Amino acid sequence: MEPLQLDIMEISGAILLIATFGVIARRGFMDWLNAYRLQSIVLAGVTAVIGYVTGIWEIYVAAVLTLLIKSIAIPKVLTYVTRQLEMESKTETNPYLSLRASIIVSALLVALAYFFSQQLPFKSDPVVDIYLPVSMAQFFLGLLALVNRRTALSQVVGLLVIENGLFLFTLALTHGVSLIIEVGIFADILVGIVISSILLFRMSRTFDSLDVGNLENLRDD
C-alpha cells in the first residue's frame, strides 16, 4: 500500500478527531448540530477514503448513505425537533465539567483509546491500525458528552457521536458486513432517533424543559 494512501488516511483520521473535539468544545445546541453535521461529512469522507483504499464499491454506497442520513436527515430531524420545542435557552448552561476540564479529559480519553488498541495485532492492516483508535476515541468522547451534559438534546448528540464511532469502527474492521446487518443497524439507529425525539417532545411538554435534572424522581436515596 503506497505511502500516499497512508498519509491520506492519517490525515483524514486526524481531521475526524478534531471534528469530534468540536462537538465536545461547543456550548449551544445549534453549534453541536453543526459540529455533528461537520463531523458526519468528515466521516463520509473517511468512508470514501476507506472505499478508495480497499477498493470495495459498496463502501462508496455506504459513504453516500452516511452523507445523506447523518449529515442531512438526522440534523434536519433534530433541528425540526428543537424548533418545535418552545424553550427560551437551548444552550448547555452548566455542564458537570467546565469546558477546559472536559477538553483535557477528552485528550486523556483519546490517549487511552490509542493505549488500548496498541496491543491488538493490526499492524498487517493499516486501515484498521489507523482508524480503530480514532473510532474508539469517538466512543469515549461521545460517552464523555453524555456523562457531562445536562440537557436531553445534548445527550442525544452524544449518542450520535458514539454511533458515528461505531459506524467507522465497523467499516474499518469489516469493510462492510453482510448487507442485512448494515441495513438493520441503520434502521435501528433511525428508529432510535425518532423515539428519542418523541421522548424529547414529551419531556418538554411535561417538564417544559429538557433539563435531565427533572429526571431524578426514580432513585433510591
Next chain:
Amino acid sequence: MIDDLVLFQVVISSFLGGSILSLVSRNCGFARYVIYLPSMVGSVLAVFFSLHVMTGSPLSWTVPDVVPFFNLEILVDGVSAFFILVIGTVSFAISLYSIGYSKEYQDTKRISAFGFLFNIFIASMILVVSSNNGFFFLMFWELMSLTSFFLVIYNHEKEENIRSGMTYLVMTHLGTAFILASFLLGYIQTGSLSFDSLRASSQSFPFLVKSLMFVFAFLGFGTKAGIVPFHTWLPKAHPSAPSNVSALMSAVMIKMGIYGLVRTVFDLAGPGASPDYAWWGVLLIVAGSASALIGILYAVVERDIKRTLAYSSIENIGIILIGLGLSIVFASYHLVSLSAMALVASMLHTVNHSFFKGLLFMGAGSVVYSTHTRDMEKLGGLVKMMPWTTLLFLVGAVSISGLPPFNGFVSEWLVLQALISSSQIPSAILQISIAFASLPLALTIGLAAAAFVRLFAMTFLSKARGKLAPGIGEVPRTMIAGMAVLASACILFGLVPSLGISLSTTAFHLQYQPSSPFDAVALQNASGKNFAALSMPVVATIMACISLASFGFIRAMGGKTARTPSGTWDCGFGNLNERMEYTAASLSQPIRAVFKPLFKAHNESDKEFHLQTNPYLVRSMRFSSSTRNIFEESLYNPVVSSTLLVLDKIRKIQTGKVNSYLLYIMVTIILLLLFVRMSHA
C-alpha cells in the same frame, strides 16, 4: 410381618392426607377432627414403625433422578427411629390436645390453613430425620422451618407476632446456611451429597475439614436447637405461636438440631478416637453450660408463662449438649463405656425433655385458653378452677425440676454421674476444667426448681393477682387427655428409667442392656466396685410403703382430728387481699439481685406523699421493674445496625442521575480494558 417401607409411606401419606383433608374441609363443624385425626393415626403408626425398625433392621429406600444430581435417599436406622419415636409420641398427644384447643380459633378464623401446615410440619420433621441425602435433608429442613414459621405467625393480626416470626425465620435460615456449608465441605471431599458416601470416607478426611464440618454443623444446628447465643429467636417465637405449635416446636423441633448434631458428630464427620478431637466435646460442654445457666436465669425472672418455658427449653438443650460433649470427650480418650453412658444420658434427657416440655406447653396453652393471658402477674388461683390442668402441670413442673421419682431426675442423675466420671480422663487439665464446668450445671438444676416453683405457684396457687375474666373453668376433655398422655409418659419413664435407657441403647447399638426393666442402673468405678446405683422402682415402692406406714402411724398416734377452715393469718390487721401477696417479680427478686449484671435490671418507683414536706406519709407508690436481654442489646443490635449502615451506603449508587449511570458504564469498561491490557502486557 409387615413391610417397613410400606409402613413408612403410610405414615407420611397419612400426614399428607390430613393436610389435604384440612384444606378441603372449609372450616366446617367437624373440621378439627378432619385435621387432627389423621395426624393422630400417623403419629401412632410412626411410633409403631420406629419400634419395629429399632428391633428389626434399618429401612433404606432410594428414588433416583427426582431432581438432577441428587437421589431421594431414605435411611431409617436406630437413631432416626429413636427420634421418630419421640416425634410420634409427642405429636400424638399434641394432636389429641389440639382437637379441643383449636376450638377457639375455629370460632374466630379459618383453621383449614392451620391444619394443612400442622400436618406438613410433623411430616417434614419425620422426613428430616429419615433423609439420607444432604440435598433432601436441607429441603425437608427448610420445609420444617417454613411451616413452623407460618404456624408461628398464625395470629398475624398482632404486629409483634410477625416480628418475632421474622426473627425466627431469618435466624433459622442463617443456621441453614451454615449446615449447607458443612455438607458442601463433605461434598467437595466425596463429590456426592449422599450420607452413605460421607460415612464411607469421612474417616479419611483431613482433620481441618472434619473440624470445619463440625463447627459449621454446630453453628447451624445449634441455632435451631437454641444454643446461647443463637437462642434469641426462641423466646420470641414460642410465645407468639399458638400453644399446640409451641409445644410441638419446643418439644420436638428443637430436638431436630440435636439430631443433626448427633448425626454429624457420630456418623458423618466421625471423629477419630484420638485426643485431637476432645475439643469438639469441650466446645459442646462450654456451649451447653452457658445455655443451661443463662437460659434458666432468664426463665427465673420472666413473667410471661410461655416465654419462661421457652427459656427453660434453652436450659434443657444445654444439659443435653453437656451430655453429648462429655460423650465425645470420653470417646476421644477411648473411654468407650463412659462415652456410651454420657450419650445415653443426653439422649434420655432429650426424650424426657420432649415429654415434659410438651406437657408444660400444653398446660400453658390450657391456661391461656381459659384465661386469655400469659402474664403470671395477672394469674393465680387456677387450682380451684382448673384442678386437672393444675395436677398435670404439677407433674410436668416436678419432672422438669429433676425431682425423684419423675423422669427428669433420672437423666440429670446420669449427666451428673457422667460429669463425675470425668475423673477417669487421663488429662489433668480436662479433668479439672470439666469438674469446674459442673458448677454451672448444678446451679442450673437448683435454679430450675426455683423457676418452676415460681411458675406453678404464681399461675395456679393462692389468689389471682389481677382481674381475671369471670367464668374460668376446666378445659375440654380432649385437651386434658392430651396432657395426660405425656404426664403418664413422664411418670412411667421416671419409675422405670430402664425403659428409656434401653430405648437409647438399642437405638445407638450400645453395649449395656438391663436384664429386667426393674434392674438398678448400676455403674462400676475403675476398681470394679459399685460407683453408683439407682433403682427407681424400688425407691418408688419405698416411698409408697413409707407413705402408707407413716399415715397409719400418725393416725394411730394422733387419732382423728378435725380440720377447721379460717382466714389466712393477717397479723390481726384484717382484710388481707391479693394486692398484699408476693408477686412473681418480688418472688424472684433475691435471685435477680444476686445475678444483677446479667439482667441489667431496671427499677423505677415513684411515690406520692400526703404532704410534700413529710416523706413518711406515703399516699400512693408505684414500682415497676424490668429486666433487659443483654444478648439483644450488646450482640445482635450492633451487628444488625452496622450491616444496615453498609447496605445504605451501597444502595446510594442509584442516584437517579442518568449522567452518573453512564459514568458507571464508562468507568467499568475502561477499568476492564485496563485490566485486560495489564494482564496481557
Next chain:
Amino acid sequence: MPDIAILLLLLTPLVGGVLVTILGKKNYAEIITISSASLVLIQVIFILSKVIHDKTITAFGNMFYIDSLGAVILLPISIVGFVAVLYSKNYMGHQYDMGMVDDKHIVRYYQGINAFLLSMIVVPITNNLGIMWVTVEATTLVSVLLIMLYFKENAIEAAWKYLIIATVGLSFALVGTVFFYYANINSGTSEDAMDWTGMVHNSKLFNPALVMIAFVFILVGYGTKAGLAPMHTWLPDAHSEAPTPVSALLSGVLLNCALYGIIRFRIVTIGAIGTAFSNELLIILAVVSIGIGAASIYFQKDMKRMLAYSSVEHMGLVSLGIGFGGLVGVYGAILQIINHAIAKPLMFFASGNVSQKYETKVMSKVKGVIKVMPMTGTLFLIGGFALVGMPPFNIFLSEFLVLSSGFQSGQFLAVSVVIVFLVVTFAAFLRHLIKMIFGTPAAEVKKDEMGKLAVIPLAILGSLVIVLGFYIPSQLQELIHNASVIINGGGFA
C-alpha cells in the same frame, strides 16, 4: 420442513401485530394477541420436542440455528409471553375501566406486545450474531415504546434512561461482535463470518488479545441489557414504570435474551483462550450484582422496584453459576434462568393485582393481602419464598447447584460472600413481603380478587413453581444437560 416451522413461528406474532393494527379494536386486539401467543407457545413446544430428538435444527441455510441452549431460552419466552398476554386482558382492561388508557393506547399496547415477542423470539434462534444484535436492539426500542405507553412523568423518565443507557451499552455489544467477526475473518474462514457456528468452529485460531478485548465489550454491552451491576441502573426504573405485564416480560425474559448473548460469546471465548478469563470477569460482575441487589432491596419502598432489584440479584446468580463453570454450575445457571423466568412474572402479576386493588405501589400502605385476596396473597407468598430460594420451591435447587459448584471450583471467598448477601436478601425481601401479605387490611379495601384472568395466570405459574421444586421432567433435564454441555464448549471440534 424446519424452514416452515421457523417461518410460522416468526409469522405468528407478525401477523398478530398486523391484524391488531388493521382491526384496531380493544376486544379484537385482546383475542388476536392471546391466540397468537398461545400459537407461539404450541409451536415452541413442538420445536423443542424436535430439538430434544435431533440435537439441533437449522433453517434457511445457516441463517437460523436452534440447539438446546437456544431452546432453553426460547421456552421461557413462549411461556411467559403467553401468560403475560393472558394477564394483560384483565390488567389493561382494569386500566381501561379506570380511564387511565383509551382504545388507542390499548391497540398500541398489543401491537407493541406482538412486536416485542417477535423480536425476542428471533434472538435465540438466529445463528447470525449480527442479526442477534439487531434484534436485541429492536427489543430495546419496542420496550421503550411500551414503557412510555401512558405518558406519566416517571414513565418518561424511565423510558429516557432506559433508551440512553441501553443504546450506549448495546453499541459496545456491537463493537464486541465486530471484533469477534474480525477475528473470525482473520482466521481465514470460508462461510459467513458472522455465524456463531462458524465462530465456535474456528475459535481456536482467534487471536487471544483480540478475544479478550472483544469479550470485555460484549460483557459490558450485553451485560448492560442483562442488568448486571453496575450497568443495571436502568432496570429498576424501567421495570417499575412499565405496565405490569411488560415488566414481567422485561424481567422474566428480556434479561435472559441479553444473557444469552453473553453466553454465546463466552463459548467462543473459552474456545479461544480457555475458561479462566471469562469466568473471572463473570464472577466479579455477578458478586457485585448480587450485593447491590441485596442492599437495595432492604430499603425499598416500591414493590415493583424491589422485584426489579431481585432480578438484578438473580441475573447475578445466573452469571455466577456460569462463572463457576463445571457441569453442575452451568446446569444450575440454566435452571436458574428458567426458574426465575417462572417465579418473577408470578411476583409481578401478583404485585400488579395488589397495586390495582390498593391503588398504590408503596409497600408500607399495603396490609393483609391474604385477607383481601386469598388466592393472590397465597400465590404472592409462594412466589416470594421461591425467589429467596426457599424449598420446596423451584429456585432452591438451582441456587443450591450454583453454590455447590462454587465450592467445587474452590471459589470459597466468592461463595461465602454470596451466601451472606443471599441471607441479607432473604431477610430484606421477606420482611417487606410478610408485612404486605399479613396483618389487618384497611377497612375501605374491598375484599375480593381482581377477577378470574387476574388469578389464572398466577395459578399456572404458581403450580409450575411448586412442581419444579421437587420434580423436573426427564425431557427438560436432558435439554438442560445438553445445553450445559454446549456452554462448557462441549460437542464442538
Next chain:
Amino acid sequence: MLSISDIALGTVQVLVLMALSPLLTGIMRKTKARTQKRVGAGILQPYYDIEKLLRKDEVVSDQASWIFRVSPWVNFVAIVTAAFFIPVFLANSPFGLIGDLLLVVGLFSLARFFTMLAGLDVSSTFGGLGSSREMMISALLEPAVFLAIFVVAITYGGTSLSTIVESASNSAVLPHPQLIFAAIAMFVVMLGETGRLPFGNHETHLELTMVHEAMALEYSGKSLALMEWSQSIKQILLFALIANIFVPWGMASSASPYSIGIGMATFVIKVAALAVGVAFLESSVAKWRLFRLPDLVAIAIASSMIGLAFYYL
C-alpha cells in the same frame, strides 16, 4: 437384690434415725439455752411437742388448696425415704444398690419444692417471703452440694454411699486432705439446708430471720407436727452424712450385734458432738443479711474447688 435381712437392717436404721431426731433437736436447743444463760426446756421437749401437735385439730387457711394439705406428707415421705440411704452404724448401707448421694439430694429438693409451694399457696405474705428466700438459698447451695459430693465421689470412687463409707472406713485414720475442704463445704451446706444461723433462725418467728418457719407459718396440728419432725429428721440425716463420711470411725463392718453396738455408740456420740458444736456456733454468730449469704456459699464452693485442685494436681 434385696435380702430380707437387708431390708430389716435398713428399716431399723431408719427407725433409729427417726427416733433420735427430736432428741438431737432437743440437745441443740438445750445447749443454746445454756450458752445464752437460760435454763431452757428439757431435751425431750421436742417429743412432747410432736406428740401434742399430732393430737391437735388443724386450722387451715380458706385460701389453701390440696397442695397445701399434701405437702407435709410429701415432705415427710421424701425425707424418710432419703433416710434409707444414709449410713448410720453399718458401713455398707443395705440400700446402697438402690440409691446414692445424688438421690438423697434429689429427695431433699423434692421436699423443699413442696414446702415452697405450700408457702405460696395460702396467699400470705410470710409464705411468699419464706419461699422467695428459700428459692435463692437452695439454688445457690446446689453447686456447693454437688461440688462437695464431687470431691467425695472421686476420692472414694463413687457416689454410692455404701462404697463411700466402706472405703472411708477402710482408709487411713486421717482422711485425705481434699476431704477437709469438702467437709467445710458440706458443713456450710448443712447449715443452709437446716436453716441454721447465719442462714436462718429456728427459735424466732421474726420476718427478718424466718426462712423455713415463714413457709410453715400457716400449718398447725398434724401437718405442723409432720413439718417439724421431717425437719429434724433432715437435720440428723445431714449430721449423719457429715459424721460418717468425714469422720468414718467405728462403723460396723459386719452385722454382728457387738460391732453394731459399737457402731451405734460411736454414731450417737459423733452426731451429738456435731450437734453441740453447731449449737455453740449458732449462739456465737448473728443472722447474716440475706444478700451476704451468697458470700458464705461462695466460700463453700471455693473450698470444694480447692479440694478438687488438691485431688487432681
